[in-house]
Each structure stands twice: as C-alpha cells, then as structure tokens.
Amino acid sequence: MAEEVPFQFLHNELVQYIYKSADSGETENGRNITKLENMGFRVGQGLIERLTKETARFKDELDTMKFICKDFWTCVFKKQIDNLRTNHQGIYVLQDSKFRLLSQLAVGKQYLEQAPKYLAFTCGLVRGALSSLGVKSIVTAEVSLMPACKFQVIIQKN
C-alpha cells in the first residue's frame, strides 16, 4: 500500500470539514482557502525544521529549492517534484505530474473548479518551509490537466 495514503485521507477530511460548514459564497471560499493555507504554513515550518536538523546550510536559493523539490516533497508525498524551472530572477515553477492530493478527485474538466481547495494547504506548506529557511515567498498553484499540477514560487526580496 502506498505510504502517503493516510496523509492524503486525513488532508481530504480536513478540506471536507472546513468546507462543510461554509456557505458557498465567494468570501467564505476565500476564507477557507486562507485557513488551509495557514495550516499548511505551520506544518511546513514544523516539517522543515525536523528535516534540516542535520543538514548543512544551503549554498544559495536554487540549492534551497532543490531541497524542497527532493527531500521535502519526498517526505510528504513519497515522490519528488518532476520538474523544476526557474527564470533565475526569483521565480520558480515546480511541476508535479501526479500530485497526490488531487489523485482522489475524479479526473475531468468538471472537477477542475474543485482543485483550488485541494492545493491551498500545499501552497502554505511550501511557503512555510521556505519561510523557516529564511526565504520569504508567495506560492500559488495551478492545474491544467489533473492530476498534474504546477506550483509557482515567487521569492520576495527584502
């Protein structure tokens, strides 16, 4: 059995729970996305602290991003990011061609609109992890063909 499944099921319950009580209004949806993003942020912070306890400091931003794509992603999703691209000016695109937290959603265009609520937690997760490594960022996600998914990380320079 796939090891990531308990995490996936628990995440699914969390999304359901947060959305259950909500009316389907736009404002409420935005608020729920924020809640999920914040929870992801804290989990990301906690995880990266555990993961980097015995890791040497990263030599640069790209090195940090590679760690997120490999070790961090594998810890949470039991697979690596499939593709990492950067413009070398602080924008990174992380592509996961089979994103676990979407794999329970039925594949099909009509479910695309459901996708954002299954991505918010992970956006926060990446932002939290980077934040604990001293990198401030904005993280967004997009799905074109499920369950493939792209996370865009924009580094915030001080």
Add this chain to the structure above:
Amino acid sequence: MAEEVPFQFLHNELVQYIYKSADSGETENGRNITKLENMGFRVGQGLIERLTKETARFKDELDTMKFICKDFWTCVFKKQIDNLRTNHQGIYVLQDSKFRLLSQLAVGKQYLEQAPKYLAFTCGLVRGALSSLGVKSIVTAEVSLMPACKFQVIIQKN
C-alpha cells in the same frame, strides 16, 4: 526522518483547528471529540478498504484484530501495536507503548488532561476500520503514562 511525521503534524493542526474556535465548556469539548472521532471513522473506512483490497477474508474476529494491530497500525503509525490482549468474549485491549500522536505532547502529568483530544481521532480510526470489515464496536482510549496508550475495543454483537 521518521515517515509518520507529516501525518502527525497534520493531525496536530486538525486538533488545534477544531479546538481553536471552541469555548472550553464541557459540551463543546464533547462535541469536538465527536467531530474528531467521526473524521477518524471515515479515514479508517477508506484506509482499510485500500489495505484489504488484496487480502483474503479474515477467518475470525481475532484474526481481524491482529490485522488492525499489525498491517493497519503500521500503515498509519509506522509501527505495530506492542501488545494485544483479549478476554475471548469480545473485549480487546491494544497497547501502544509509544503512541505517535501523543509524542508531540510534553510528557508529564499536567498534560494528561490534554490527551483525550489527541486520542479521539484514532478511536474513530479503529472503529471505522472494523466497521468496514463488518465488525461493529465501541472504541475508547486511556493514557496512564505518556506516550503509552491503551485502546479498548468492545465488539457489539448483533
């Protein structure tokens, strides 16, 4: 890094989230325990269905309980139950001498009162798994010395 950590962190966030909005009243506490138990129940159902897809039917109740203690527990917590006891009349006691979902709580008597909210989800998890295997039960938990923990399963005969 321990593989169960993402699950543990996510569970922790869930407990925090459910308790955050609540007043500390008795009724509210009971309601939150029920919410967590219900979420555990659904996750347990989903997991056991995946886990037993290719498993032969269990020969009896004890055989089913052994599966919960070994395969099911390992899937979720990356360790087995340390001790299983039964009175052979439908009562089973599952002892986990280092229960993962308590290991983030500080060890000490003053934290014992916090323990029930970290056990409710798992009580539901076991009840949901058994339910999907056709076994109706009542599951309770108790902690004497953290992070050791006992789950008591009382089978409900029809």
